[in-house]
Amino acid sequence: MDFGFTKEQLMFKQEVLRFAKKEIVPRVQEHDLASAFDFAAFRKMGEFGLLGLHLPETYGGQGADVVTTVLAGEALGEAGVDGGLTLAYGAHSFLCADTLFRHGTEDQRRRYLPRLCTGEWIGCMGLSEPDAGSDVAAMSTEAVRHGDRYILNGTKMWITNGPIADVAVVYAKTDPGQKHAGISAFVVEKGTPGFSAGPPLIKMGVRTSKTSELIFKDCAIPAANLLGREGEGFLYAMQTVEWDRSALLAPFLGSITYLLKRCAEYAKGRVQFGRPIGHFQAIKHKLADIRIFGEAARALVYRIAWCKDQGRPLNHLEASVAKLFIGDWSLAVTNDAVTLHGGVGFTHEFDVERIFRDTRLAPIGGGTSEIQKMIISKLM
Amino acid sequence: MNFDFSETLKQWFAALVEAGKDLAGLLELEEADEKAAASGLRQGLARLAALGYLRVQTRQTDGDKNGVLALMGAMEQMAGCCPSLFLATEYSTRVFGRAVSAWGSAAQRTRWLDPLAEGVLVGAVALSEGAMNVENEPLATRGQRRGDKITIEGRKQSVVNAPAADVIAVAGSLEGEPALFLVPRAAAGLTVSPRRVTMGYAGVLIADLTLEACALAPDAVIAVPDMARMLDGLRFWENQVLVAAALGQMRMALDAARDHAKTHRSGGRPIIAYQEVGFKLAEMLTLHQTAQWLAYRAAWAAEAAPKEAQSLTLCAKIFATEAAERVCGSALQILSSTGYLKGHPAEVAYRAAKYGQIAGTSTEIARVRLGDEAMGWR
Ligand SMILES: Cc1cc2nc3c(=O)[nH]c(=O)nc-3n(C[C@H](O)[C@H](O)[C@H](O)COP(=O)(O)OP(=O)(O)OC[C@H]3O[C@@H](n4cnc5c(N)ncnc54)[C@H](O)[C@@H]3O)c2cc1C
Ligand SMILES: Cc1cc2nc3c(=O)[nH]c(=O)nc-3n(C[C@H](O)[C@H](O)[C@H](O)COP(=O)(O)OP(=O)(O)OC[C@H]3O[C@@H](n4cnc5c(N)ncnc54)[C@H](O)[C@@H]3O)c2cc1C
Numbered sequence: 001m002d003f004g005f006t007k008e009q010l011m012f013k014q015e016v017l018r019f020a021k022k023e024i025v026p027r028v029q030e031h032d033l034a035s036a037f038d039f040a041a042f043r044k045m046g047e048f049g050l051l052g053l054h055l056p057e058t059y060g061g062q063g064a065d066v067v068t069t070v071l072a073g074e075a076l077g078e079a080g081v082d083g084g085l086t087l088a089y090g091a092h093s094f095l096c097a098d099t100l101f102r103h104g105t106e107d108q109r110r111r112y113l114p115r116l117c118t119g120e121w122i123g124c125m126g127l128s129e130p131d132a133g134s135d136v137a138a139m140s141t142e143a144v145r146h147g148d149r150y151i152l153n154g155t156k157m158w159i160t161n162g163p164i165a166d167v168a169v170v171y172a173k174t175d176p177g178q179k180h181a182g183i184s185a186f187v188v189e190k191g192t193p194g195f196s197a198g199p200p201l202i203k204m205g206v207r208t209s210k211t212s213e214l215i216f217k218d219c220a221i222p223a224a225n226l227l228g229r230e231g232e233g234f235l236y237a238m239q240t241v242e243w244d245r246s247a248l249l250a251p252f253l254g255s256i257t258y259l260l261k262r263c264a265e266y267a268k269g270r271v272q273f274g275r276p277i278g279h280f281q282a283i284k285h286k287l288a289d290i291r292i293f294g295e296a297a298r299a300l301v302y303r304i305a306w307c308k309d310q311g312r313p314l315n316h317l318e319a320s321v322a323k324l325f326i327g328d329w330s331l332a333v334t335n336d337a338v339t340l341h342g343g344v345g346f347t348h349e350f351d352v353e354r355i356f357r358d359t360r361l362a363p364i365g366g367g368t369s370e371i372q373k374m375i376i377s378k379l380m
Numbered sequence: 381m382n383f384d385f386s387e388t389l390k391q392w393f394a395a396l397v398e399a400g401k402d403l404a405g406l407l408e409l410e411e412a413d414e415k416a417a418a419s420g421l422r423q424g425l426a427r428l429a430a431l432g433y434l435r436v437q438t439r440q441t442d443g444d445k446n447g448v449l450a451l452m453g454a455m456e457q458m459a460g461c462c463p464s465l466f467l468a469t470e471y472s473t474r475v476f477g478r479a480v481s482a483w484g485s486a487a488q489r490t491r492w493l494d495p496l497a498e499g500v501l502v503g504a505v506a507l508s509e510g511a512m513n514v515e516n517e518p519l520a521t522r523g524q525r526r527g528d529k530i531t532i533e534g535r536k537q538s539v540v541n542a543p544a545a546d547v548i549a550v551a552g553s554l555e556g557e558p559a560l561f562l563v564p565r566a567a568a569g570l571t572v573s574p575r576r577v578t579m580g581y582a583g584v585l586i587a588d589l590t591l592e593a594c595a596l597a598p599d600a601v602i603a604v605p606d607m608a609r610m611l612d613g614l615r616f617w618e619n620q621v622l623v624a625a626a627l628g629q630m631r632m633a634l635d636a637a638r639d640h641a642k643t644h645r646s647g648g649r650p651i652i653a654y655q656e657v658g659f660k661l662a663e664m665l666t667l668h669q670t671a672q673w674l675a676y677r678a679a680w681a682a683e684a685a686p687k688e689a690q691s692l693t694l695c696a697k698i699f700a701t702e703a704a705e706r707v708c709g710s711a712l713q714i715l716s717s718t719g720y721l722k723g724h725p726a727e728v729a730y731r732a733a734k735y736g737q738i739a740g741t742s743t744e745i746a747r748v749r750l751g752d753e754a755m756g757w758r
Binding site for chain 1: 381382383384385449638652655658659661662663665666669670671673674676677680681684685691692695696698699744746747748749750751752753754755756757
């Protein structure tokens with residue numbers, strides 16, 4: 001057993017940290033206040049190589065291993081990049097691009113991946129529906145085969161990048177009589193007649209990511225837009241869970257490190273009762289808890305990444321443990337960080353309130369904490 | 381990076397579990413009186429010595445088994461089988477033993493560590509005093525040179541193994557310099573109080589010490605480079621033991637609760653089928669696994685990243701010991717009347733769990749330290 005990283009991995013993490021601090025972080029608060037997606041930052045992430053970091057170079061990626069990819073995500077959070085942009089990056093790179101890479105034909109890969117890797121195109125993934133969230137297999141969006149086309153009807157809900165995406169990986173029932181085994185995956189491009197996105201939802205947190213419905217009304221797509229095989233869609237969606245529990249959780253790890261630094265700086269500078277509040281044990285207690293949470297979460301995420309690099313099948317129990325722990329425990333420490341800042345913690349002047357709001361998604365998105373408990377109690 | 385223990389270590393862990401379970405059944409330490417507890421400890425040590433367990437970190441064994449990470453894995457196994465035997469063994473082997481190993485002379489190491497590794501010697505460490513927490517007060521125990529002898533005066537409280545130990549390392553100072561006095565159990569001037577009855581670890585022999593003109597030969601003194609290092613070192617090793625103890629307690633309680641929830645039926649279904657029970661188990665397992673990985677990472681850091689090791693170990697100690705109390709409490713809830721019976725593994729683990737937060741670096745002091753470190757004040 002060895003928890004060390006290679007020199008190259010650590011150097012790359014530092015590069016990402018420097019890049020993010022210079023190119024993204026200075027505009028984060030402004031974009032959050034405006035609930036605006038930072039297109040320029042996203043393109044810069046593409047130029048830097050982050051958007052296709054784990055994809056093969058043939059398709060415009062960097063061919064990085066999973067642990068390196070996780071460290072890059074951690075560096076984004078550690079630099080102070082907001083949860084909205086990292087979520088947009090996650091949905092784009094892992095839920096959309098990775099599925100296209102794994103299950104797309106050579107033509108599909110060549111058409112989409114190079115553009116997704118540079119950020120010229122933005123990708124999204126539509127699985128959830130208004131009446132099928134935790135119980136996704138109850139989805140009602142249908143894809144009916146007519147000759148060399150599929151006709152899609154239905155509505156997807158909560159789709160990250162939905163309003164700004166150029167290409168969507170969409171899950172729909174090709175056999176409505178079945179639950180999981182009736183689901184297939186498709187790729188749908190923006191501008192396809194019958195396909196539209198709803199208006200962006202106004203959200204509590206992750207505001208710089210744009211979220212909306214995807215609406216399909218007699219939307220005809222070529223049969224060649226089927227990804228992989230009919231009936232295997234649920235399987236493909238579940239394969240993204242590995243990314244969900246590693247690369248998508250990684251920015252949370254980083255943002256806890258960032259949060260600890262912010263809180264420590266504030267505690268040293270803010271004077272009450274004639275001394276910096278950091279002298280009070282109750283403040284130290286909060287700092288300690290932030291540190292402990294960050295350290296405890298770390299190995300859970302690295303482990304999933306390392307196992308994926310070893311080619312091991314995902315251990316669903318361990319994946320749910322990571323998601324459940326980070327989802328539930330992150331709330332207490334981000335909440336404490338706001339309290340530690342007192343009144344200013346409640347204002348937009350300091351970014352701890354944004355981190356608190358962004359983190360509130362952790363026990364909901366990608367499978368709620370209750371669903372993780374359901375999985376764990378079934379598998380244990 | 382590698383998240384697996386080697387095959388050799390896994391086999392060794394399996395052998396330890398087998399021995400640990402045997403010993404738990406055989407010794408019944410949790411119910412033992414003073415005499416039975418003392419002889420049970422000796423029997424346990426003999427069996428563990430044969431497995432090489434007592435050599436780790438004190439007397440070199442083969443490389444694979446000697447690391448702190450391997451030790452954490454091994455201690456976790458033992459702690460989950462037989463809590464009292466585990467604690468008594470570790471204060472002797474890993475706290476007393478490592479102190480002698482780190483700071484003792486070559487002659488002292490040979491004299492004390494060889495029999496310790498063979499399981500024929502029991503050690504103890506006496507650190508805490510009246511206002512026991514050494515964070516707040518300097519140690520009052522003092523030695524003085526008198527001719528060719530050294531005499532010690534002092535009082536120590538709650539010393540694990542004191543009634544059964546062959547030798548007790550008493551922390552104090554010798555004419556202003558930090559020192560560990562190796563006091564044989566039979567030394568004149570040493571009085572050991574009657575056994576203290578504690579809430580948990582009922583099979584561990586704990587007592588207070590009084591040292592009055594207790595005379596020692598000069599070679600019974602370990603001169604320690606500085607007081608802060610000595611205290612940090614002793615606490616660090618103790619903290620590692622307590623982290624492993626917490627992991628063991630959680631495993632005992634979780635296994636018992638899970639097995640019960642799968643087999644005990646209520647309303648026509650196994651109780652795990654009720655979310656109130658199943659979800660509780662999921663939370664327990666999550667705490668256990670998270671604590672486990674944090675403990676392994678802290679143990680790894682002890683060798684690979686020493687700068688981080690102290691604070692990572694404090695993180696692991698706070699998290700694991702608090703998690704243990706929660707997990708054991710939830711286990712008792714799930715086990716209901718079954719678990720509430722005296723001697724049930726979950727009940728034994730629950731009573732032991734609180735100790736981990738009090739002893740070593742207490743949870744409060746550990747948090748203060750971590751807070752100071754975050755602000756660059758340590
Ligand atoms: C900002 C944001 C971005 C998102 N991005 C995407 C995306 O890009 N693509 C995508 O497909 N989806 C996305 N989602 C959807 C997300 O995955 C779902 O919100 C999530 O799975 C929960 O589904 P739901 O909202 O319908 O809640 P519901 O399933 O309605 O759950 C409501 C509550 O009931 C609980 N619950 C449900 N079933 C059970 C049960 N059996 N036992 C106990 N409790 C239960 C849940 O835990 C929850 O607390 C996003 C969501 C948000 C908020
Ligand atoms: C079963 C058992 C076995 C033991 N075995 C040994 C042994 O083998 N050898 C040995 O040397 N000792 C041993 N001890 C002693 C143990 O190390 C002490 O109990 C421990 O250090 C705490 O000291 P205390 O009990 O005096 O509590 P106190 O120090 O009085 O603390 C009381 C409370 O105040 C808090 N507190 C104290 N100071 C501060 C501060 N500065 N800031 C914030 N909070 C603070 C503490 O965290 C605690 O919650 C044992 C104790 C027990 C119960």
